Amino acid sequence: MSAPSPRAPAPATGPRRPHVVVVGAGFAGLSAALHLLAAGARVSVLERAATPGGKAGEWRSGGFRFDTGPTLLTLPDVVEATFAAAGRPCPLDLGRQGGGTRYVFPSGRVWDVSSDLGRTLAGLEPGEDDAYRRALERARQLYEAAAPVFVHAPAPGLPQLLRYALRHGMAAAPGRRLPQLLDALGVRGDLRTFFLRFATYFGADPFRAPAVLHNIAWVELGLGPRHVEGGMHALARALEEAVTDLGGEIRYGGEVRRLVRRGRRVSEVVSDAGATRCDGVVVAVDRTQALAMLGHAPVSDREPSLSGLVWLAGVRGTDARLASHTVFFPEDYEREFHDIRSGRHPRDPTLYVAISARSDPADAPAGCENRFVMANAPALTQRAAGREAEVAEGRRAVHAVLARHGFEPGEGVVVQRWQTPATFAAFGHRGSLYGAAPHGMLATLRPANAVAGVLNAALAGGTVHPGGGVPLALLSGRYAAARVARHLDLDTSD
């Protein structure tokens, strides 16, 4: 997909323009708002927080700046296309590579990986490079077959699914799990662990993920991640600015409680700040919460995807052993997911460490760095993972991994803050980051953007089609906006 050239949005005047309310100013809601404005609607975004971005929040303290959610942008064309739909170029520089990622294995082996194939292969042991190429090629095939149907198009119906199954079904290894696919490709040892981890980008337990999720490896390794100038929260701010520049209204600080229906249409959105009449609505919050607002019966409680435990630490000094993105793998990767399956924080978690100050020096005072340290964590259950003692155990495990790699966790810390599954429960059902766990070929299909029985409403966000992650949330906003715009007879040429 390449970014279309910016087109002029539909005129903001004319006969009475339909009024669409967007609930939530995360990436999905802001994208929906931009597409609706471009189609000629009058748009009000209702956001309960004081700032845009949702999960892509920001924390500033003691001269440090942290993104509190996403740190890595993939599929930058989707961002550019979102701004282009609003008739403007993306105001932020997305051009720089994220500098690649450093992987540290339990043996102490260090491997720097980027979309520069030559440099990446140079860090491999003899014999591993063929397996890497095979795995990368298979990921490319899976992505290129799946993306036109499952990513760059509205939710597929039966005909599209059948066509995909007939053309690519066998290649997608429908009955296989990811570890089996990697075994069949002869990918072993450290490389196997490395390739398994990409399934966590969709919130999956890699050992139960379907083989098709191997396609995510291509998105990062083949297409390459991008660094967003000023951080991910800056991207949310840029979208917010585009919405208001086009005449959209964003109201902060009022939680939406319910959507009032008249027959098969939503006629009013009721928030703490009052009621707003509307001709259409895009609900860009977690799907379980969205359906509750619509008065639908609670959805069956499917297994939630992964949650996270994040330590934000501003530290004095810089450490060359950490790259701008570093992953530390544990001794036993499978045991990490056994722990999560049983509802506990992993005793020896994989750690992902991002330091945005490496690319944006203003993110930390001189001679300091801002460390975003993230471990996988179980979503909240009745039994575990939310209790203070459990979380304390998770925190100790994160620090123990750092200490094992020679980073004394308490040393030089100037500011710090933890985000736990309970923190993320404000945004996602039980604190899961990506909706229902995609464990199984069919379970990778995200629920559609349509709302059963309601004509003028659509759902957007990381828990519905096409799925989680920043670019996919932006796309979901676009598909939801198109659905509502079509219903309102607006210009849907985008």
Ligand SMILES: Cc1cc2nc3c(=O)[nH]c(=O)nc-3n(C[C@H](O)[C@H](O)[C@H](O)COP(=O)(O)OP(=O)(O)OC[C@H]3O[C@@H](n4cnc5c(N)ncnc54)[C@H](O)[C@@H]3O)c2cc1C
């Ligand atoms: C720690 C972490 C790391 C991540 N890392 C990455 C990464 O590196 N790369 C990547 O691509 N993705 C990453 N993700 C996933 C990515 O952040 C999400 O998929 C994406 O931001 C989801 O956007 P959204 O608009 O669907 O939802 P949200 O960001 O959850 O936005 C929903 C918005 O709705 C608002 N809202 C909710 N309920 C109401 C209500 N009742 N009334 C009014 N407003 C309401 C919320 O306040 C919020 O602003 C990460 C997520 C987390 C948490």
